[in-house]
Amino acid sequence: MNPILERVLLEVSQSELIDLGDLDLASKLIIKSVCRGLNIGRAGIWLLTEDNQSIDCFILIDNQTKLNNITLTRSQFPSYFNALDTERIIAASDAITDAATCEFADIYLRPNAITAMLDSPIRHAGKMIGIICCEYKGGQRHWSHDEQAFVSSLADLYGRAVNAKKVKAYQIKLETINTALESEVDNRTAELKKAINDLQSTQAMLIENEKLAALGNLVAGVAHEVNTPLGISVTSTSHCIDELNKIKKRFVASDLSQQDFEEFIETLTDGLYLIERNLSRAAELVHNFKRTAADQLxxxxxxxxxxxxxxxxxxxxxxxxxxxxxxxxxxxxxxxxxxxxxxxxxxxxxxxxxxxxxxxxxxxxxxxxxxxxxxxxxxxxxxxxxxxxxxxxxxxxxxxxxxxxxxxxxxxxxxxxxxxxxxxxxxxxxxxxxxxxxxxxxxxxxxxxxxxxx
Structure with missing residues (x-):
């Protein structure tokens, strides 16, 4: 290949703009390199629609002036589209008379003073997605094999740029999904932590209620058990008071015999012993309950x-x-x-x-x-x-x-x-x-x- 074309091609292939994911910057670099390498003033990139029925101008530079919003349809230019369907380079030395490009003569070539065209297919993922169109002004021009290979190589680099854009789009989408997923995970984690905290609080409350219920049962049982000795003590105390009142009346009436007094002492002693035993039993129950309840708490x-x-x-x-x-x-x-x-x-x-x-x-x-x-x-x-x-x-x-x-x-x-x-x-x-x-x-x-x- 011509050394000048090789150097231009190497510069483009080594440029970070090709793999940056910005198709506009990559397209401008490629078209300007086409114009510099082929020494022409007009070139562009045209992209096929999904149905292959039309081709839209993605970027067109005419002597540093950027043009766009141009569309060519298959119904208007069937011969040109038939040539595109072969997915081969269209090298028209005389664009006015060439079978593939002559349809453009009156509405495109002559108004723009274009005399020769070199169109190279752009492929991505094994499919033709468009062309690099090189347009020469100034008479017929024979496109050499080096020039055709040069433009084909730049078309391949455009395919690489398209791939970089898709990769970047996937990365952005993946980052968006990851961000949303992280946010969702954070939200779910926060909800889970709250649920766990609520569960732990509820469990702690239930455990505390269970402990208190057990103590409540103890209280009920002890209260019932203490009632018996306390009841006996109250009855015995009342009996002792009655006996004391009786002996007091006899004493005041000077009608108290020694036998009556000895019987009173014996009755009072039995009653007090009964009170002491039952109150001791009640005190023991209360003491044990207090110790057990306090220990549990x-x-x-x-x-x-x-x-x-x-x-x-x-x-x-x-x-x-x-x-x-x-x-x-x-x-x-x-x-x-x-x-x-x-x-x-x-x-x-x-x-x-x-x-x-x-x-x-x-x-x-x-x-x-x-x-x-x-x-x-x-x-x-x-x-x-x-x-x-x-x-x-x-x-x-x-x-x-x-x-x-x-x-x-x-x-x-x-x-x-x-x-x-x-x-x-x-x-x-x-x-x-x-x-x-x-x-x-x-x-x-x-x-x-x-x-x-x-």
Missing amino acids: ILEKEYVNLTEYLAQISSPLRPLTRKQGIQLDIQISPELYIHSYPGAIAQIFTNLVSNCFRHAFPSDFIGQKRILLGAEICADEIKMFYKDNGIGLSENVKSKIFEPFFTTARNIGGTGLGMSIVHNLVTQKLGGRIEIVSGLNQGFEVDIYIKSIE
């Missing part, structure tokens, strides 16, 4: 005599089990000491006992209802356990028992949080492990293992 770590503490926990639970017709027994190894959270332990056993009222003993249960609470040493661990002789669990229920909100008694007020709270307290607060031993009609056992010494 304030979870602090301390050294605890587990033997005494389980006995203390069982005290406010007994009124509840007695009301349900359940026998509550304690089985504890002597003098078990732990450094742990007594409040968590109290809450665990309170939940387990409360849980049995809904699940262990249905209304048609036959036989003595029994619950056994206890603790014993197992190697380097302490095992605390709860056992009942109720209806037990199926394998399906046992596999889901620690899932939050899973319950088989929702119709009678079950929330499905009792065993979930127990599991979390054992594994997270006490740092222990929990095992379930149960089968249908085989009772229910919960074994809790914690370290004996930390």
Whole structure:
């Protein structure tokens, strides 16, 4: 190829404007390079419509003047379009007489003083999309093979620029989609975080309600249990006051014998002893309830005599089990000491006992209802356990028992949080492990293992 044409072609191929994605800038560069390389003053790029029935002027430069808005149709110039259909270079040395271009003679060539034309197909993705049209003024011109190859190469570079524009458009579209997707992800993430926060708040509220419900049951049971000794104490006090008034009248009337006074002393002593025993019993119930309730609300770590503490926990639970017709027994190894959270332990056993009222003993249960609470040493661990002789669990229920909100008694007020709270307290607060031993009609056992010494 002619060195001048090679140099112009190399400059265009190395220009960043070709791959910038701006088709206007690339088109101007290519047309100006055509004019410089071929030493002509007029050239343009024409693009075929989708139906190949017309060709529109994308850019046309005539001596540095840019022209556009020109359209040529197949119906007007059938011979020219037939030549285009071959997708070959149209090299018309004499455009006025050439079979492919003579149709332009009167309406395009002569008015613009064009005497020779060189049209090279532009291809993109294997399809002809237009032409580079080189127009010469000044008589006939023979287009050399180098000149034809030069224009064909520039047409290929225009195809590269078209591809760059499409790539840029895809990138912009992809960036827009990514931005929209990121925004959507951010929105969904924010919604998810809010939903999680709402769920956690609701769960915390439900757990707190469950704890308060368990304490409420304790309050009701203790209140009922305390009424008995207080009632006896009130009755005994009234009896003592009546006896005192009687002896006082006899004393004022000087009608008090030694035997009457000794009988009064004996009656008053019995009454006061009865009052003392029952008030002590009521005070013990209230004390144990206060300790258990306070421990459940304030979870602090301390050294605890587990033997005494389980006995203390069982005290406010007994009124509840007695009301349900359940026998509550304690089985504890002597003098078990732990450094742990007594409040968590109290809450665990309170939940387990409360849980049995809904699940262990249905209304048609036959036989003595029994619950056994206890603790014993197992190697380097302490095992605390709860056992009942109720209806037990199926394998399906046992596999889901620690899932939050899973319950088989929702119709009678079950929330499905009792065993979930127990599991979390054992594994997270006490740092222990929990095992379930149960089968249908085989009772229910919960074994809790914690370290004996930390």
